[in-house]
Amino acid sequence: MAERTAAISSAVRGKRRLPRLLWAVVVLVPLVVLALLPGGVKQQFEIAQEFDLHPIVKLPKVGPIDLSITKAVIYLWITTGVICLIALVINRLLKAQPGRFQYSIEFLYELARDGIAGSVMKSGRDTWFPYIGSAFFFVLTANLVGLVPLPFGEHHQLAFYAATGNLNVTIMLALFTFLFTHYAGARKNGPVTYVRNWMPKGAPPVLREFIFVIHIVSEIFRLVSLSVRLFANMVAGHAILAVFFAMALIFQNYLIAVVLQGGSVLIYLFEIFVAVIQAFIFSILSAVYIGGALDQEH
Amino acid sequence: MDASAAKLLGAGLSMGLGAIGPGVGLGILIGKALEGIARQPEVSGDIRTNMFIGIGVTEAVALYAFVVALILIFVA
Numbered sequence: 001m002a003e004r005t006a007a008i009s010s011a012v013r014g015k016r017r018l019p020r021l022l023w024a025v026v027v028l029v030p031l032v033v034l035a036l037l038p039g040g041v042k043q044q045f046e047i048a049q050e051f052d053l054h055p056i057v058k059l060p061k062v063g064p065i066d067l068s069i070t071k072a073v074i075y076l077w078i079t080t081g082v083i084c085l086i087a088l089v090i091n092r093l094l095k096a097q098p099g100r101f102q103y104s105i106e107f108l109y110e111l112a113r114d115g116i117a118g119s120v121m122k123s124g125r126d127t128w129f130p131y132i133g134s135a136f137f138f139v140l141t142a143n144l145v146g147l148v149p150l151p152f153g154e155h156h157q158l159a160f161y162a163a164t165g166n167l168n169v170t171i172m173l174a175l176f177t178f179l180f181t182h183y184a185g186a187r188k189n190g191p192v193t194y195v196r197n198w199m200p201k202g203a204p205p206v207l208r209e210f211i212f213v214i215h216i217v218s219e220i221f222r223l224v225s226l227s228v229r230l231f232a233n234m235v236a237g238h239a240i241l242a243v244f245f246a247m248a249l250i251f252q253n254y255l256i257a258v259v260l261q262g263g264s265v266l267i268y269l270f271e272i273f274v275a276v277i278q279a280f281i282f283s284i285l286s287a288v289y290i291g292g293a294l295d296q297e298h
Numbered sequence: 299m300d301a302s303a304a305k306l307l308g309a310g311l312s313m314g315l316g317a318i319g320p321g322v323g324l325g326i327l328i329g330k331a332l333e334g335i336a337r338q339p340e341v342s343g344d345i346r347t348n349m350f351i352g353i354g355v356t357e358a359v360a361l362y363a364f365v366v367a368l369i370l371i372f373v374a
């Protein structure tokens with residue numbers, strides 16, 4: 001029986017097998033045709049325009065702050081709405097026997113509680129998990145919403161934008177971490193002890209003050225690096241995606257267009273990975289900073 | 299060389315040169331982490347967590363270069 005099926009399959013394969021030369025022709029001809037086809041419509045493309053923020057709803061200025069509703073604001077609303085919706089739905093549908101959806105949300109929750117907050121904080125996990133967990137879920141949702149093409153672009157019908165691809169949003173998130181870090185440290189250790197602990201006790205006098213200054217500078221740079229890392233990752237990802245999607249317009253060649261559309265799928269998958277990793281890194285660094293302020297090294 | 303050409307050249311150089319160090323650093327970092335996991339598979343969870351913290355910190359350096367490049371192109 002097995003011999004017979006093997007014989008049949010080999011016969012089928014033999015019938016279907018094309019000579020190698022023919023295969024080369026089959027592969028090469030479309031490529032050459034694609035390369036030689038005249039390019040499509042000439043179109044100007046500026047990657048910087050993808051990040052333009054024009055007011056969609058114009059609102060008056062309050063002092064120096066422009067309250068107009070732009071693309072970034074709408075993406076923030078969408079992010080908040082998605083989180084609230086998922087939270088409400090999962091809360092209604094909680095079951096003792098979790099389905100696939102509940103299991104995945106539970107997995108993320110456990111990752112945030114045990115993998116992020118629990119693994120780097122020695123004490124105060126239960127106090128500070130709400131902040132770290134919500135930072136994780138907010139950044140994760142904002143990053144993933146940024147990868148869905150939505151009709152808010154000015155220059156195209158569908159465009160990519162991420163709320164976290166805006167420096168204002170990420171600086172705000174980093175400021176929350178910064179403030180909570182010092183609030184947590186000051187509340188647990190007492191404000192005076194907390195600041196005094198920035199100086200190592202055993203060090204000689206001049207060196208001690210020097211280290212104190214270095215510590216303050218590093219605290220400020222944490223703020224910068226935390227916000228700029230998330231912002232730059234998102235902007236770089238969206239810029240690369242825009243370049244790949246627009247390569248056909250730039251090169252005016254069908255071969256390059258076809259090849260790079262395949263490449264853009266790979267980049268897109270990589271961007272999903274980056275979105276998750278950046279949310280993870282943001283919340284784990286928040287946890288590290290808050291944990292470090294709670295349990296100071298003397 | 300006119301000013302806009304110098305700007306673009308500087309942006310490209312800052313991104314390219316700025317990516318060298320973090321690239322080497324990430325290679326060393328992940329290589330060592332994999333070595334640690336291979337030696338002690340039972341603590342792979344801890345190693346992976348710390349590896350991601352390290353990746354975040356190392357990668358930030360390249361992203362500073364990226365921001366400098368953006369500033370050179372669009373702001374300066």
